[in-house]
Amino acid sequence: MADKRFLDAIHDALHEEMSRDPSVVVLGEDVGKKGGVFGVTEGLYQAFGEARVIDTPLAESCIVGVAVGMSVNGLRPVAEIQFADFIHPAFDQILSEAARLRYRSKNDFGCPIVIRTPYGGGVHGALYHSQSIEAFYAHVPGLKVVVPYTPADAKGLLKAAVRDPDPVLFLEHKKMYRSVRGEVPDSEFTVPIGPAAIRRPGRDLSIFAYGLMVHESLQAAEALGKEGIEAEVVDVRTLRPLDTKTILASVERTNRALIVYEDNRFGGFGGEIAATIAEEGFRNLDAPPTRLAGPDVPAVPFSHPFEEWFMISAPKIAAAARALVAY
Amino acid sequence: MSAKSAKETTARPSPGKGEAAARGPGDPGPAGMLEMFYYLCLARAVDERMWALQRSGKAAFVISGQGHEGAQVGAGYALDRELDWLVPFYRSVAAVLMKGMPPAELFLIQLGRDPDPSSGGRQMPGHYGHSRHKILSTSSPVATQVVHAAGIAYAAKVRGTGEVCLTALGEGATSEGDFHEALNFAGVHRLPVVFVVENNGYAISVPVSKQMAVPTVSSRAAGYGMPGVTVDGSHVLQVYEAARAAVARARRGEGPTLLEVTVPRLTAHSSDDQQEKYRPSEELAHLRERDPVRVFAAELRERGVLTPAKEQEIRARITREVDEGTEIAEAAPLPDPATATRYVYAEPPDAGR
Ligand SMILES: Cc1ncc(C[n+]2csc(CCOP(=O)(O)OP(=O)(O)O)c2C)c(N)n1
Ligand SMILES: [Mg+2]
Numbered sequence: 116m117a118d119k120r121f122l123d124a125i126h127d128a129l130h131e132e133m134s135r136d137p138s139v140v141v142l143g144e145d146v147g148k149k150g151g152v153f154g155v156t157e158g159l160y161q162a163f164g165e166a167r168v169i170d171t172p173l174a175e176s177c178i179v180g181v182a183v184g185m186s187v188n189g190l191r192p193v194a195e196i197q198f199a200d201f202i203h204p205a206f207d208q209i210l211s212e213a214a215r216l217r218y219r220s221k222n223d224f225g226c227p228i229v230i231r232t233p234y235g236g237g238v239h240g241a242l243y244h245s246q247s248i249e250a251f252y253a254h255v256p257g258l259k260v261v262v263p264y265t266p267a268d269a270k271g272l273l274k275a276a277v278r279d280p281d282p283v284l285f286l287e288h289k290k291m292y293r294s295v296r297g298e299v300p301d302s303e304f305t306v307p308i309g310p311a312a313i314r315r316p317g318r319d320l321s322i323f324a325y326g327l328m329v330h331e332s333l334q335a336a337e338a339l340g341k342e343g344i345e346a347e348v349v350d351v352r353t354l355r356p357l358d359t360k361t362i363l364a365s366v367e368r369t370n371r372a373l374i375v376y377e378d379n380r381f382g383g384f385g386g387e388i389a390a391t392i393a394e395e396g397f398r399n400l401d402a403p404p405t406r407l408a409g410p411d412v413p414a415v416p417f418s419h420p421f422e423e424w425f426m427i428s429a430p431k432i433a434a435a436a437r438a439l440v441a442y
Numbered sequence: 443m444s445a446k447s448a449k450e451t452t453a454r455p456s457p458g459k460g461e462a463a464a465r466g467p468g469d470p471g472p473a474g475m476l477e478m479f480y481y482l483c484l485a486r487a488v489d490e491r492m493w494a495l496q497r498s499g500k501a502a503f504v505i506s507g508q509g510h511e512g513a514q515v516g517a518g519y520a521l522d523r524e525l526d527w528l529v530p531f532y533r534s535v536a537a538v539l540m541k542g543m544p545p546a547e548l549f550l551i552q553l554g555r556d557p558d559p560s561s562g563g564r565q566m567p568g569h570y571g572h573s574r575h576k577i578l579s580t581s582s583p584v585a586t587q588v589v590h591a592a593g594i595a596y597a598a599k600v601r602g603t604g605e606v607c608l609t610a611l612g613e614g615a616t617s618e619g620d621f622h623e624a625l626n627f628a629g630v631h632r633l634p635v636v637f638v639v640e641n642n643g644y645a646i647s648v649p650v651s652k653q654m655a656v657p658t659v660s661s662r663a664a665g666y667g668m669p670g671v672t673v674d675g676s677h678v679l680q681v682y683e684a685a686r687a688a689v690a691r692a693r694r695g696e697g698p699t700l701l702e703v704t705v706p707r708l709t710a711h712s713s714d715d716q717q718e719k720y721r722p723s724e725e726l727a728h729l730r731e732r733d734p735v736r737v738f739a740a741e742l743r744e745r746g747v748l749t750p751a752k753e754q755e756i757r758a759r760i761t762r763e764v765d766e767g768t769e770i771a772e773a774a775p776l777p778d779p780a781t782a783t784r785y786v787y788a789e790p791p792d793a794g795r
Contacts, residue, residue: 144645144646144648145645145646145647145648147647147648148647148719148720149646149647149719149720150719152646152714152715170647170648170652171648171652172614172617172648172652172653172654173584173614173615173617173618173645173648173653174617174618174619175618176619177617200582200583201582201583203583204583204618204619204620239502239503239566240566241564241565241566241569241582242564242565242566242581242582243566243581243582243583244566244582410782410783411783411786412782412783412786413786416563416564416565416777416782417554417561417563417564417565417566418554418555418556418563418564418776418777419554419776420776420777420778420779421563421564421777421779421782423779424779424782425782
């Protein structure tokens with residue numbers, strides 16, 4: 116075991132996969148010499164050369180579209196979109212092309228690409244460097260959507276994504292790159308795409324979260340524990356496919372569900388979790404499945420008081436949990 | 443918009459149309475040159491203050507235009523600053539100053555304060571906009587604004603307003619589909635728009651050689667049925683001459699121009715970037731030779747336009763304006779989170795001011 120930052124775990128996964136499989140290539144803006152604007156691809160250009168670590172022109176639709184083409188002709192591209200906020204020009208390539216290639220060709224073509232991108236707020240990134248984009252993409256059949264929380268998961272899930280036969284959108288919370296650390300096994304491993312993980316067992320309510328919100332939920336659970344409220348924290352980690360079994364089993368134990376996400380509340384991914392619990396776990400519920408999510412303004416406003424107002428934090432989660440337990 | 447900054451704005455020198463006509467086309471005359479020099483130095487001083495605010499921990503982030511001022515002042519001087527539109531990008535410090543935003547407003551934006559006229563503290567620094575000055579609000583995704591500029595020009599044409607629209611972007615942004623789509627539309631409709639590409643050789647770390655296979659951005663103009671010109675942004679008067687021709691052409695109804703201005707990027711991409719990683723030290727060592735402030739000052743001294751007394755007067759004025767602007771911004775309140783849910787949908791136009 117080694118203690119690694121979130122960022123290093125992702126870097127290591129890329130390095131190992133590129134060493135293991137010569138068909139793996141990395142492409143994106145500034146991923147080469149600079150090593151990415153966050154430093155995730157640091158050193159890959161020097162280790163694997165410019166044919167496999169490609170500094171692309173500034174064009175996101177091009178990055179994803181080229182990756183689609185590479186993938187049908189023998190390469191395993193890992194595309195980096197510099198910020199999730201800038202993925203939108205590639206929406207058509209992801210939705211209409213990558214996600215539908217297999218279905219529309221009756222399994223004749225697959226699209227084994229990974230699209231990595233940093234998302235999320237709390238870094239003074241304002242409207243265009245803070246967005247959560249998972250709801251747009253988790254809506255799309257044919258695409259897998261992964262949001263790791265622990266460094267070990269980041270590494271294992273990314274390695275699994277590179278080996279996956281289908282397109283995977285891999286979302287990395289940018290605030291976690293340098294602030295979250297954790298133990299990562301030294302030996303070769305992958306983490307399967309699909310299953311959720313229970314990060315903290317509890318009996319009084321279940322908190323469902325992913326990415327940075329797992330971190331905040333665990334802190335909230337800690338505080339709640341001191342008050343005698345035992346919260347179970349479930350790290351959803353794969354949004355599509357969604358592990359409804361683990362989610363429903365947790366609610367069966369705790370009878371209360373709080374779903375936490377950073378994205379705008381309306382139409383956000385947490386609504387899918389809430390609906391699943393309402394439909395399939397109704398008889399186990401002592402309170403309505405409840406969402407705690409970002410306010411419905413267009414992304415995170417810049418100024419510090421605005422950002423603090425927007426972001427879901429441990430105290431806000433603890434308050435929502437208390438209210439739910441008291442229901 | 444506070445009354446104070448409005449007053450500052452109107453106090454700014456603005457050449458009357460009659461005066462320009464008396465000098466003959468294309469000759470800014472000594473007063474015009476000194477005005478350009480003033481804006482060049484003002485933009486640099488504002489920019490340096492932004493970095494100082496960031497380094498002292500008062501600002502979270504800076505992205506600005508040191509080295510790009512020559513391109514912006516030369517092009518900006520060719521506009522009718524009352525009538526014409528500016529669709530800027532994050533390096534357009536000199537351009538928005540020329541268009542009438544006083545230094546205090548740029549510092550309010552830099553510090554994310556409530557009276558920030560562009561977004562009330564909602565956007566990151568460098569995202570300019572101001573309807574009264576006909577400066578369109580800016581987002582972060584690059585090249586999106588280029589298409590808006592074509593739309594503004596289309597509206598100007600069908601409404602017969604006589605306006606010209608000038609938009610600016612980096613050479614990296616020309617790789618986006620939006621750039622192609624905008625120039626194509628503008629070419630088809632012969633729109634009164636000038637596309638200014640401020641080519642500083644890099645898109646963050648990516649050199650222009652990895653951005654495009656052609657030696658100049660302007661050579662692409664042929665594909666859109668418009669003239670393409672490349673000029674050296676260290677030479678303000680050359681930029682002005684090229685921009686003047688492009689604006690005049692647009693105003694005559696003859697259509698758009700792609701104007702590429704080569705500029706040095708004198709700083710890192712932003713305060714989050716370490717450029718030593720990807721820029722040769724040899725290049726960094728010689729960067730200042732292309733500094734438009736230096737080049738233009740030398741040129742004006744040689745022409746006898748910039749005397750030591752005049753220069754001192756201009757620089758003293760700028761120091762005063764930048765200091766005052768900083769004080770206004772630092773004293774301004776941060777936004778109240780209770781207002782954070784406002785302006786998602788329409789409200790009366792003056793509700794936010
Ligand atoms: C659509 C989009 N993709 C990526 C980014 C991140 N980004 C910001 S500036 C920049 C480089 C822009 O280079 P260029 O257009 O040459 O302008 P310069 O900054 O050099 O003036 C990049 C990649 C962005 N803002 N928008
Ligand atoms: Mg550039």
